[in-house]
Amino acid sequence: MGVVKSKRMPRAVREQQMLDAAVEIFGQRGYMAASMDEIAELAGVSKPLVYLYLNSKEDLFTACIRREAAALTEAVRTGVRTELPVDRQLWDGLLAFFTHTSLHPHAWSVLHLQARIHGEAFVAEVNAMREEIVAFVTQLIVVAAREAHRDPDLPEREVAGLAEALVGAAESLAAWANATPGVTARQSAATLMNFAWAGLGNLMEGRPWIPEAVGAESAPVQVSG
Amino acid sequence: MGVVKSKRMPRAVREQQMLDAAVEIFGQRGYMAASMDEIAELAGVSKPLVYLYLNSKEDLFTACIRREAAALTEAVRTGVRTELPVDRQLWDGLLAFFTHTSLHPHAWSVLHLQARIHGEAFVAEVNAMREEIVAFVTQLIVVAAREAHRDPDLPEREVAGLAEALVGAAESLAAWANATPGVTARQSAATLMNFAWAGLGNLMEGRPWIPEAVGAESAPVQVSG
Amino acid sequence: MGVVKSKRMPRAVREQQMLDAAVEIFGQRGYMAASMDEIAELAGVSKPLVYLYLNSKEDLFTACIRREAAALTEAVRTGVRTELPVDRQLWDGLLAFFTHTSLHPHAWSVLHLQARIHGEAFVAEVNAMREEIVAFVTQLIVVAAREAHRDPDLPEREVAGLAEALVGAAESLAAWANATPGVTARQSAATLMNFAWAGLGNLMEGRPWIPEAVGAESAPVQVSG
Amino acid sequence: MGVVKSKRMPRAVREQQMLDAAVEIFGQRGYMAASMDEIAELAGVSKPLVYLYLNSKEDLFTACIRREAAALTEAVRTGVRTELPVDRQLWDGLLAFFTHTSLHPHAWSVLHLQARIHGEAFVAEVNAMREEIVAFVTQLIVVAAREAHRDPDLPEREVAGLAEALVGAAESLAAWANATPGVTARQSAATLMNFAWAGLGNLMEGRPWIPEAVGAESAPVQVSG
């Protein structure tokens, strides 16, 4: 007989429903254009209850960012096994990243677009997540350099820039993939992996990086035919 | 004795002042949080005059995007000479890009962050610019492939992904550089050029791309010592 | 000790208070000159509450028209008994009409003056009421013609013009009576009844229409002494 | 080569052009919705010039009312010859009235609708005109009564009411005729003349007032066949 409006749910559950609704609305409309009315309605509760549990619009937005940032980093962390070679680690991380962002486009919109343009407080929340990922990538680069028998003490700023560029490329690619029908997470990961590992120069010379044995069901996108 | 509030200026001049103020406020606060009052005050005029000349908040924002997008593409176009080799073209383009974005951080914020999240109309304006740059990069990739004696018919979707990743990386890097004190445009360009041209793999093996004879006043950032 | 500002009233009651205030302000100032601020203040509530319940200035105005039009037609309908002779029906209708308009001058101003000059939407609302009254009068004329043994098929356009003239005279007379101190509803009704039923010609010849036994407390206004 | 924008016209001419434009705009939009910008543009002059000549929006509106009221009363006055019988005088007056209002619908809208709802000042202007017409009608009634050998001292209030009703009927009929395609001034005049002179009662008995020899090209509308 339609949706049953369940009453008297435990607080923790209600809070999650509110956050679900908030992420969807914030992701679609943006922070400022989102209205508490709409969020409360989508969550199926009254507005004062939202305030009772989450305090204010800012706090609600912060809670969204925190929850979604944790979920994304957890997804990437789970996808990577540190006992594997570094290139495999990078591949697994990218795949986990693009998979998660494509499964939760509103959440990604909140983290990537909305949070960065509304006040230092929100940016700080996102940066906590971002730094964890950048740190992971930075460490990969350092380890890779060491394995290549090269001086492990790469200039810090240089490594930071490289990691930043890689993460930034991934973020932009994720937004583009979400907005472009037909682009799979695996394709995005392959494109960026090729780009990052081999560089345009090597790609031109026919030496793309190839994910070996990463599941046969769909070969990574390659430059050469 | 301080700022002289000049009155009765010709329309064209006043319009530019308004756009200057609008870009700064939009860049700082974001489209929705920016108020027409604040913009008018910063421009040194009354609010009705802003409406008389620019019609509405949306039109004002659109005018900002158009002006700044044109300025950025013009800067890049001017910086590149097509008779030079492709790697040099990419380098010059990157340098012009990072130089311009670092000189006009608010404008870059408007184009990169604000414009992308407020309605299809604004996105379309930015995309016109973005596509010009992506087209430039795409053509560089195709030419590079041809010069490397490889099949010039790279898969379209693949090239689009690569260009997107490169432009996305550049955009993120620009935002990061603006937010990180002490990072010069030249350093950003060098980091991305290395990343793009050699790839992480090659970088690890000590084969960075090096901008030859690009002015001695400041050596390009290198990975190796 | 004066007006008690009751708070927390049920929605239906508040809405009527708002409509009361709106009719008064619209009637005094006119649609455009009336401000929502003033209406809200007179209603004893804040402006947002007016918008919450009535949506917009247009909707508020439409609601006023609808309520007052319904009240007026109801008053006329209740005052007339169709089993009586047609002249008596006309008299009763006129008396009910002038009584109602004199008791609710602002409402009459809204219906007669304000609503007719602000957009087709409002005019349509008023016309629905007007047509009901014009139809009533038209039918009276047709029945009267039939009873006078005359061809019942009066030219339609002619009857329409007569009904329009009669209703128009009544409307103008109502406005004039409201603006002229000392004119009672009964006097207005008598004047128009004489005019309509006997015509100036008959009046001149000393043959006014006389409401028989319509209560002795106040004889109808007569032309002759 | 299109409209030539003549410059340096004498003040009196310019003023008339402004009034022409103002009457049209006020008639279409209403007093409040009309903008000085639009009026100035339609008049083909700059806004400050309008203020230089006509002072303010209120003064401009008052000037419109005065001019159009004078034009209307002049038209009626010219149409009537006092040496003719009173019924003929009424007929001629009605015909002149309906002819003028149908030729200048915007002016009539200004006088009939707009002026009555925007402040005492405007109403006073219109009433000056209205009273002249009412006085004319009143005098007709008095003369008619005297000719019918009846007591010439009709109760003043009664005569005023009759005149008001007649003028009100005429006004409503004029508005209705302007809004109803196919209704000529002559038809409106005939309808009202029948109504006024004979009354519904007499009309029912087949005794309409008939304008004798008032031009054969179009017989007056009659109730009987």
Next chain:
DNA sequence: CATGAATGAGAGTTCATTCAT
């Protein structure tokens, strides 16, 4: 616990009106 009732503050927008040239 949960909610209908209510609001202070501020947004974008428009307009009659006036200087300075």
Next chain:
DNA sequence: CATGAATGAACTCTCATTCAT
């Protein structure tokens, strides 16, 4: 004379937020 430049004031409407029940 005539006008482009400029504004103070007011408007409709929205929203995050809080009581009282």
